[in-house]
Amino acid sequence: MTETLLDIANLHVRFGATTAVAGACLHVSKGEAVGLVGESGSGKSATILAALRLHPADARISATRLTLGGQDVLTLPQPALRRLRGRFAAMIFQDPLTALNPLLTIGTQIAEVLTRHRALSRADARGQAAALLTQVGITDPARRLAQYPHEFSGGMRQRAMIAASLAGDPALLIADEPTTALDVTVQAELVRLIAGLQRQRGMGLLWVTHDLALMAGIVDRVVVMYAGRVMESGPVAALYANPRHPYTIALLESLPRLDQGRGRVLAGGPPDLTRPTSGCVFAPRCSARMPRCVQAPPVFAAGDSHVACWLAAPAGAEVAA
Amino acid sequence: MKEDSSFLKKRSKKLLFHCARCRRGARQQVKVFCFFFSKKKILPSLACLLLGLSFFSAASAPFLAPYPPTRIDLRQRLLPPAWPQPGRPGHLLGTDNVGRDMLSRIIWGARISLAVGLSAALLGAVAGSVLGLCAGFFGGAVDAAISWLINVQLAFPFTLFAIFLLAVFGGGFLPVVGVLALATWVNFARIVRSQTLSLRAQDFVTAAHAVGVGAPRILRRYIFPAVLPSIVVVASFSAAQAILTEAALSFLGVGVDPTIPSWGAMLNLGRNYLQTAWWMATFPGIAIALTVLGANLMGDWLGTRLDPRAR
Numbered sequence: 130m131t132e133t134l135l136d137i138a139n140l141h142v143r144f145g146a147t148t149a150v151a152g153a154c155l156h157v158s159k160g161e162a163v164g165l166v167g168e169s170g171s172g173k174s175a176t177i178l179a180a181l182r183l184h185p186a187d188a189r190i191s192a193t194r195l196t197l198g199g200q201d202v203l204t205l206p207q208p209a210l211r212r213l214r215g216r217f218a219a220m221i222f223q224d225p226l227t228a229l230n231p232l233l234t235i236g237t238q239i240a241e242v243l244t245r246h247r248a249l250s251r252a253d254a255r256g257q258a259a260a261l262l263t264q265v266g267i268t269d270p271a272r273r274l275a276q277y278p279h280e281f282s283g284g285m286r287q288r289a290m291i292a293a294s295l296a297g298d299p300a301l302l303i304a305d306e307p308t309t310a311l312d313v314t315v316q317a318e319l320v321r322l323i324a325g326l327q328r329q330r331g332m333g334l335l336w337v338t339h340d341l342a343l344m345a346g347i348v349d350r351v352v353v354m355y356a357g358r359v360m361e362s363g364p365v366a367a368l369y370a371n372p373r374h375p376y377t378i379a380l381l382e383s384l385p386r387l388d389q390g391r392g393r394v395l396a397g398g399p400p401d402l403t404r405p406t407s408g409c410v411f412a413p414r415c416s417a418r419m420p421r422c423v424q425a426p427p428v429f430a431a432g433d434s435h436v437a438c439w440l441a442a443p444a445g446a447e448v449a450a
Numbered sequence: 451m452k453e454d455s456s457f458l459k460k461r462s463k464k465l466l467f468h469c470a471r472c473r474r475g476a477r478q479q480v481k482v483f484c485f486f487f488s489k490k491k492i493l494p495s496l497a498c499l500l501l502g503l504s505f506f507s508a509a510s511a512p513f514l515a516p517y518p519p520t521r522i523d524l525r526q527r528l529l530p531p532a533w534p535q536p537g538r539p540g541h542l543l544g545t546d547n548v549g550r551d552m553l554s555r556i557i558w559g560a561r562i563s564l565a566v567g568l569s570a571a572l573l574g575a576v577a578g579s580v581l582g583l584c585a586g587f588f589g590g591a592v593d594a595a596i597s598w599l600i601n602v603q604l605a606f607p608f609t610l611f612a613i614f615l616l617a618v619f620g621g622g623f624l625p626v627v628g629v630l631a632l633a634t635w636v637n638f639a640r641i642v643r644s645q646t647l648s649l650r651a652q653d654f655v656t657a658a659h660a661v662g663v664g665a666p667r668i669l670r671r672y673i674f675p676a677v678l679p680s681i682v683v684v685a686s687f688s689a690a691q692a693i694l695t696e697a698a699l700s701f702l703g704v705g706v707d708p709t710i711p712s713w714g715a716m717l718n719l720g721r722n723y724l725q726t727a728w729w730m731a732t733f734p735g736i737a738i739a740l741t742v743l744g745a746n747l748m749g750d751w752l753g754t755r756l757d758p759r760a761r
Contacts, residue, residue: 181660183656183659183660185651186590211662211663211664212662213662214659214660214661214662215660215661215662215663216662219660219661220657222653222656222657222660223653224653227653227654228653228656228657230654230658230671230672231676232672232676233671233672241658241661241671242661245662246661290657293661294661296661297661297662
């Protein structure tokens with residue numbers, strides 16, 4: 130088995146009365162690209178922020194296992210945690226305009242990571258930063274380094290953000306909807322860029338998105354979240370060809386397609402996360418609801434696929450949640 | 451700001467063109483008029499003029515003042531303002547009850563007012579900003595403790611508190627600056643704290659955390675530069691407040707050394723002669739008012755100029 134970079138088991142994240150994540154499980158191995166899909170408020174961002182312990186101070190968080198490179202994130206002392214962030218696992222944020230410091234030049238921000246994690250001198254860091262910009266497809270890096278984020282276009286900013294996240298030479302790259310704030314044409318370029326860099330460097334990639342189509346071509350495995358829980362996970366081809374959880378089916382059906390016009394809209398809305406739920410969280414919107422659904426389904430595993438639905442019960446062996 | 455100046459240029463060009471058709475001689479005047487009274491420049495021009503006057507007086511007091519500020523001449527006491535006449539030295543702003551030249555004393559007094567005002571604002575800015583940054587950034591018990599301090603400070607009737615402190619520990623330059631800084635630090639702490647709170651939740655700060663930047667460095671490189679404009683604005687208002695409070699303390703007799711001419715102390719002295727020698731209280735009062743107005747206008751202008759939303 131390959132080296133596990135990120136391993137999350139039974140993660141709970143609560144903000145006051147809201148339970149943002151309830152028992153999520155997730156793991157990313159070396160060289161593997163994992164897609165984390167879900168609609169807004171499904172707990173995707175809360176999960177990955179917790180993975181780096183970047184969640185806001187008012188979040189209460191617990192997990193049976195939450196490790197980065199074998200180290201327990203929840204109990205790690207601050208200095209060790211800082212060495213881990215950026216060096217072992219780096220993050221690309223959704224909106225590069227707000228995620229870059231508007232008062233520092235791009236060069237300074239990239240060099241910051243380099244001097245911090247690689248103990249480079251300033252001049253070396255400068256050269257490295259220029260090389261990184263070239264790698265992410267920014268021309269004339271020497272001039273670009275001296276510019277501020279507002280002088281960059283949206284796509285350029287995201288490229289600079291990617292360069293900064295690669296500066297620590299991380300083993301795991303976490304991308305939080307990195308293309309959502311961008312044009313569709315730029316999106317495609319960036320997706321190719323990130324996928325290329327991931328293969329080239331052999332990094333683990335955790336790609337968070339609500340765009341199923343976008344990630345189909347780049348990830349190996351997909352994890353589908355709904356209301357803070359993992360509904361289904363499995364190899365991308367199998368999951369797209371043969372989705373087993375009704376929520377995944379509904380998600381895939383909702384995609385607009387050229388030959389069939391607009392997709393089918395899933396009725397209803399996500400549940401109120403401030404109320405504790407018993408039974409399956411998706412049951413109220415589920416088209417295949419059964420009497421059994423008043424009980425929360427465990428996770429059933431069949432090969433690489435995991436499904437949290439009673440429909441999968443006869444086929445797979447039960448896994449302790 | 452490039453856009454601003456080009457916009458101005460365009461506007462004055464339009465005006466110039468208009469004037470050139472009717473009267474060519476007015477061209478230069480219009481240009482000057484445009485500079486000082488266009489909406490964007492009147493505030494800073496006036497502020498610079500008033501503050502410049504004070505700073506100039508303070509800096510070149512020994513050369514500017516026609517008499518030594520403490521020279522007593524009992525034969526010339528309580529003289530009204532008069533132009534110098536041939537053969538007899540005049541007192542432009544009159545003399546006080548022991549014959550000291552008012553103009554000289556006001557010029558020298560600028561030193562005290564500005565020194566006290568600026569030192570107090572600076573001291574308050576440093577202390578208040580550091581505390582505000584810590585409160586906003588670290589939150590929790592640190593925030594609770596500092597916020598409690600702020601509230602306690604705000605609950606005190608300040609002038610009373612200042613009189614008490616100065617009466618106990620004695621007056622003088624440093625104690626007065628210290629006491630005034632005690633009044634101004636709250637302004638800084640409150641604003642810096644609230645801005646830090648919102649900055650802390652910004653993505654770029656989270657991103658800095660995400661690449662392993664430590665707390666002191668985040669405070670220094672990411673949060674402090676972003677709150678600096680507000681600190682500058684608050685500093686100019688605080689300087690105005692400190693100048694005014696210093697004058698009030700001197701007026702009440704607990705200010706800096708009474709032998710040093712200070713505007714507040716002169717005002718106090720003039721109080722006894724309001725009916726017989728109006729100039730003794732009037733001119734120091736005008737000096738205080740104009741300097742404070744200058745500092746406030748500067749604050750206003752910096753406020754609009756440095757407002758990040760206006761960028």
